[in-house]
Amino acid sequence: MKLKPILISAVLVVLLIAVSGSLNGQNSEPAVIPVPIEMKVKQGKFVLNENTRIVFPDNEDGCRVAEYFANWIEKPTGIHLKEGNKNNNSNAIVFHIVQDDRLGEEGYLLDVQPEKVLVSANGPAGLFYGVQTIFQLLPPQIYSPEKIEGVSWNMPAVSIYDKPRFAWRGMHLDVSRHFFPKEFIKTYIDLIAMYKMNVFHWHLTDDNGWRIEIKKYPKLTSVSAWRVDREDQTWREVTPPKPGEKATYGGFYTQEDIREIVKYASERQVMILPEIEMPGHTSEVFAAYPSLSCSGKKMYVRPGSYWPNEDIFCAGNDSVFVFLEDVLDEVMELFPGPYIHIGGDEADKTNWKKCPKCRQRMKDEHLNNEDELQSWFIKRMENYLVAHGKKLIGWDEILEGGLAPEATVMSWRGIAGGVASARQGHDAVMSPGTHCYFDHYQADPEFEPEAIGGFTTLKKVYSYEPVPEELTPDEARHILGAQGNVWTEFIPAPEHAEYMAVPRMTALAEVVWSPDSKRNWEDFRERLDTQFERFDYMGINYSRGSWKVNILPEVSEDGKQYTIVFQTEQPGYPVYYTLDGSDPDTTSLLYIEPIVIDTSVIIKTGIFDHGELKEKYAEKSIIFHKALGKKAKLEVQPVKKYSGKGAQTLVDGMTGSARYNDGYWLGFDGTDLDFTVDMEEEVPVQQVTVNFYQRQSFWIFMPVEVIIQVLDESGKIAASQTALPKTDPKSEETVIEAFKVKFDHVKGQYVRVVGKNCGNCPAWHKGAGDTCWIFSDEVIVK
Structure with missing residues (x-):
């Protein structure tokens, strides 16, 4: 989700998170996954202790579920659940086979009361899934394979109706x-x-x-x-x-x-x-x-x-x-x-x-x-x-x-x-x-x-x-x-x-x-x-x-402002960042709104919880150049799997990594890269650089040539140069090569880049005759 601006201090952010978490713990439903169809929280709690008994049906399937439950409970709690009296359900966990059309084969009813727990189902599957919910109502230590001391083994009083959507x-x-x-x-x-x-x-x-x-x-x-x-x-x-x-x-x-x-x-x-x-x-x-x-x-x-x-x-x-x-x-x-x-x-x-x-x-x-x-x-x-x-x-x-x-x-x-x-x-x-x-x-x-x-x-x-x-x-x-x-x-x-x-x-x-x-x-x-x-x-x-911060570019509708937005799957946690590539900490800049970029920077960011970095830093170099965020088009579309954000991927300020599938490279299978960016007006163009990627063991090669053209406002070619690859096609390394050309005293409104695909894998290659791939990232105009 997009992290929304919060105009408060970093200290207050942390305090609010802590208070919010405390309040949620008191008032919200228990944290059960998958979420049940119906869950009603009631007053009180059931306490599992040495005197708790287990009551189960006389049939073999019901006995098996009860045995599974008792064996699981004993490891972390040390409590050996003994069989109880069917006529006395006080301080008991009761498994009950019913005939309820609402439940189907896998549904269950769970009623946790201060004096007993009742699990009802049409058969063993429903009873078993009721047991899984009980485990999630108990403290997390219930999943320990060894005995844990000092834990209050209680669960909140709730009433649950649940069954699966899919079989x-x-x-x-x-x-x-x-x-x-x-x-x-x-x-x-x-x-x-x-x-x-x-x-x-x-x-x-x-x-x-x-x-x-x-x-x-x-x-x-x-x-x-x-x-x-x-x-x-x-x-x-x-x-x-x-x-x-x-x-x-x-x-x-x-x-x-x-x-x-x-x-x-x-x-x-x-x-x-x-x-x-x-x-x-x-x-x-x-x-x-x-x-x-x-x-x-x-x-x-x-x-x-x-x-x-x-x-x-x-x-x-x-x-x-x-x-x-x-x-x-x-x-x-x-x-x-x-x-x-x-x-x-x-x-x-x-x-x-x-x-x-x-x-x-x-x-x-x-x-x-x-x-x-x-x-x-x-x-x-x-x-x-x-x-x-x-x-x-x-x-x-x-x-x-x-x-x-x-x-x-x-x-x-x-x-x-x-x-x-x-x-x-x-x-x-x-x-x-x-x-x-x-x-x-x-x-x-x-x-x-x-x-x-x-x-x-x-x-x-x-x-x-x-x-x-x-x-x-x-x-x-x-x-x-x-x-x-x-x-x-x-x-x-x-x-x-x-x-x-x-x-x-x-x-x-x-x-x-x-x-x-x-x-x-x-x-x-x-x-x-x-x-x-x-x-x-x-x-x-x-x-x-999932604690990772995604660093994403955004361009205003009028194309005049370039900003960086942070997105994360972790709501409610403060995100700190730097713009010089240094490691951020809780004294660094706090993200509260999109960051306006007007120069090249190295963004480094991470999520923190109570001062602790939750995951590795995310880092991205932003290259500020004349074509940044400008409208662009491709004559031939990349393969969908490697299409990023389409043509705008090549003018988003971000270069690709050593991984061709990172979302910043555009991949073309057997076709050329044919890209044009509109600078909106005629501007001096002194240098154009574009990176290509080679990993021949993956059928990815350098283009045989890269043609870079500057066009005037009418689309007429003002200047054109061709760059040839320096990378050995037989190289077994992953190679990123910059194709760079310079122009003297050239103005233009459009910049066009054509990367010529080699067509088919050469005879010496293990994929001889198969189509070649080319991958390209940022087109940098200076």
Whole structure:
């Protein structure tokens, strides 16, 4: 949000924040996430003590929830809850099975009174979610795995009615790119359950490692689960195995491990969705069983990025389907949930076009193209799953060539897949990269661990609406819910996975559980502070990236005034800054209104709480020049993902960082940069500088030439110069090169910059023939 001007002293700001926090603590509702449908705060509190008893139903499911609750309570409190008398509920926590149509399968009623706590639900799921709310009503220390002394274990008297908005409330974890130990998987499931989410999507297989024991095919774990260790190299730039080098990096889950984890999840009302990739993302299989590919060549398990990924199961080879059905037999036996995820994404069909067996299959099955061959492949696998009582779900590419009759679509490439699926009468789970990919950056990339790209802040996740507005009410009922995805190319360790998922998963949890009418960003953000305390006691390495201050330029409507605005996801905290690049503290300038800039400066800023810096400083150099904030245009638009603020990005006073995806670089795929800025009147132009970016391992090259022109008020060229790159295109470094030209005695109203794209990657490049990218930032006119 924009920090609004507050014309008061820094000391008064801090005092007001402290007083406000104290008052909120007395009068506001308890900080529960997801926010319940109805919560009424009453007088008094319930005190949990050594004499408290637990009363639960006679059925097995009710007993299991009560046992889970009692075991959790005992660790931090030291209180061993004993079974109470059903006829005497005084100082008792009572679990009660009811028949209430309002609640559905997962809703609950919670009534906390000074003398007792009553949790009512139609079944175990509702009771379990009532328990999660009880935990959030208790002090944050309730999440400690060890006993904490000196805590008053009480909860406010409240009355709550609650149930979920969506049936599918999921979190995903990729364990192929990096293997995560069994105990962390349990921790991840605990986090899912803590926020009333109910699906754990376990991405078990991919090019970088097979992670599930299949007894009929032992090489999947002896060979396909292991790769050479390249953890000292950047994911996208790893070197292949050396001759004779042993594969030592990886791991897998035994079937006994999986049964243990499935049971653990079931006790927490979490369904595990296993994903077995097909027909693409399968090269690790061919390291063990090469005959299943189109080429039949033995491969190695990829130690890093693998693109373009042309290796794929041979759709014309009947042995492939024997293999897959055997694998699925064991998978279905291990995972009792109704769904099996078969991937289906990014299946490069190049080899299918060349493969005689695949061509014959297309002829035999009367298929017109490779998309229809993929559809045939998926439908065949769906038939097998349905015959065994399972449902198929896959990424939205399974729509290509025709959707399998009973398939569910997981929409990741935006919302289009979900819309198409719902309009065809199929269920869909929404997981668009724009809002639900938690491997994306969540704060300023300059100060965050390297990520795959993107920019998905906590606030952006919270703003997500899973039901596309273009759907009719009848179509919208096919939207089962949404899911957050954690792909792990750049996430090698459990603590890093926690950092990327938490607290963004809490924001998504509220999106998929709470009514849209109850969601409020400012309220959610205040409630999140209490969650941070809970994470501390749990030992979770959560992100504080959302404390970052975003430094944003603004230009007045008349173009005469250039200002800098600070935005943050943290309301109510003082922000201090300097203009000379020095580290600010609480004696520095306090931000109270947009900052007018009339010279080049280095802004450095941070949020402080009671004198403590809450996160790393944000820093940006502002280059004051003649074209700053002037109206600009592009003849060819950049790729949307790298479009910043459009043409104005190149005259906003801010240069890009060493990360091409930081929002300050404009990216063009196979096209030129053709940019013009209007100076509004003829002015002397002595020098024009523009930066370009090269990272050839990402297909990003310098332009072959940069043409810089000064035009008069009629658009006639007054002067033109060409600058050539100095950077070696084969350089393996990330390079930012300034293309600078000077003019003598030239006046003009317009400045035009044309950066010529090299077209296609050269023959020596691993992407030979693919289109090249060029990236450009600020056009500086002096």
